Amino acid sequence: MRSATPTAPARHRLRAAALLLALLAYAFAFQGSRGLWEPDEGRYTAVAVEMLRLGDPLVPMLHHERPHFTKPPLTYWTLAAAISAGGTSEWAVRAPNALAFAATVLLLVALGRRYVPERPWLPALLYATALLPYAAANAVTTDTLLAWWEALAAGAYFLWLSEGWSERRRRRRLALMWAAFGLAFLTKGPPGLLPLAAIAAFHAREHGPRALARLATPEGLALFALLGLGWYMAVLAHEPALLGYFLRDEVLGRIAGGIHHRHGEWYGWAVVYLPTLLVGLLPWWPAAVARLLRARRRLGRLPRPGDPATRLLLWWVLLPLAVFVLARSRLPLYLLPLCVPLALLGARALADLRPSAALRGALAAWVAALVALRAVLAWLPSEADDRRLAALLAPLAAGAKEMVFVDDKARYGLAFYLGREVERVCLRAACASRTRFGRDEPLAEELDDDRGPLLLLFPPDEAPALAAAARRRGLAFEPRGRIGRWEAARVRPLRELPPARGRS
DSSP: OOOSSSSHHHHHHHHHHHHHHHHHHHTTTTTTTTTOOOTTTHHHHHHHHHHHHHSSSOEEEEETTEOOOSSSSSSHHHHHHHHHHHHHSSHHHHHHHHHHHHHHHHHHHHHHHHOOTTTTTTHHHHHHSHHHHHHHHHSSSHHHHHHHHHHHHHHHHHHHSSOOHHHHHHHHHHHHHHHHHHHHHHSSGGGGHHHHHHHHHHHHHHOGGGGGGTOOOOOHHHHHHHHHHHHHHHHHHHHHHHHHIIIIIIIIIIIIITTTSSSTTTTTTHHHHHHOOOHHTTTHHHHHHHHHHHHHHHHHHHHOSSHHHHHHHHHHHHHHHHHHHHHOOOOGGGGGGHHHHHHHHHHTTTTTTTOHHHHHHHHHHHHHHHHHHHHHHSSSOOOOOOHHHHHHHHHTTTTSSSSEEEEOOOOOOOOHHSSSEEEEEESGGGGSSSSTTTOEEEHHHHHHHSSSSSEEOGGGHHHHHHHHHHHHEEEEEEEEEEEEEEEEEEEEEOOOOOOOOOOO
């Protein structure tokens, strides 16, 4: 008679399945509780909604007159697919980042077997419970998806370097590296290739510059060209002037020009990145630094990276970090992809960490606090919450064809909640932006378009000028009261007066 006790392999599979379910529950916890927050979540989601409405996946559009080329389309495609599959809900649009976060954690388990064989689960634990990766997975942005593609590409390179693989399998890993870098490029453009630059620098340093030719396999380059450059070639064939926009505004403008006003001062890197690292890498960095300092006291110096794996990780961290410091566009989430190599380095520093009962209890409390933070953010009122604003505007927007923000930042997330296009216009024609790829339409042009009633949202002191502009065009200007910091008014064509009694 067979025993009912599971065998060791069966127990291992059950444990792995339980851990996977726990990871997914952790990644998806409270993803639908918080409304979309401006500016990023509303803008990315609005582009995905417009793709579905127009049926055009090639050209990202904020509304039917305004293309939005500030990012390549892969994030918009994933959001559009999530909305199609899961409906119009916050849970659906945050699902791609939750899956990317969980996939990165699982990849770190695989890499941990190579980097930290005595504690293969430790890099995944460090990444999954660090504040920055978990918080970023709750935001609709490009960065969590980018972190996954970059981690997959660098992991494929490391496995290609490993001994014991057949030549055929090694070439497959190089092909996977190039494919992942192509998808990273399709997610965020040139910043997605910073780990590739780190890999090239490391490889040339370790094996000589001529060894770089071994990385450039024909199938790998073909995959990169297809996945990473195919969309660019398609839109450039339709609009060649985009090449100048991509190079001038989206590459040079971010690196050297500071045109986006994102902490471009010389000290901006310290204001943005130091707090991000100190807070975002909690709770693990103090313990890792303490162990390095103890090693320094024991050796009389900091331990040198004596093995190639550690040197690769350092290249992976330091080269992109140097670019981020020198560039004049700086945001905290730029550092998110660096959390993957930092988790591997931290696991090496903490490899002798003993999982005591006290440590397990503290870690469980920390994880509970991270999950609870998502619930608290959903409960706390925020001026950036488009769901709350949509609830206030819904009665006023009934029947309006479009919601138009005048001389203020548009709240594009309203398109997700109210099912109407959102646009930003300028009261004066001179305010139109410098390129046609992101042009703010003058108010006069908007009012001249015959698309039915509009709901205008504008600073209170502009009401007289807006009313006069509407009257000059034979439109009714109907004030609707104050909503937040805006005045609201409905603009519609004047109805014909009924004929007077007694007239023939």
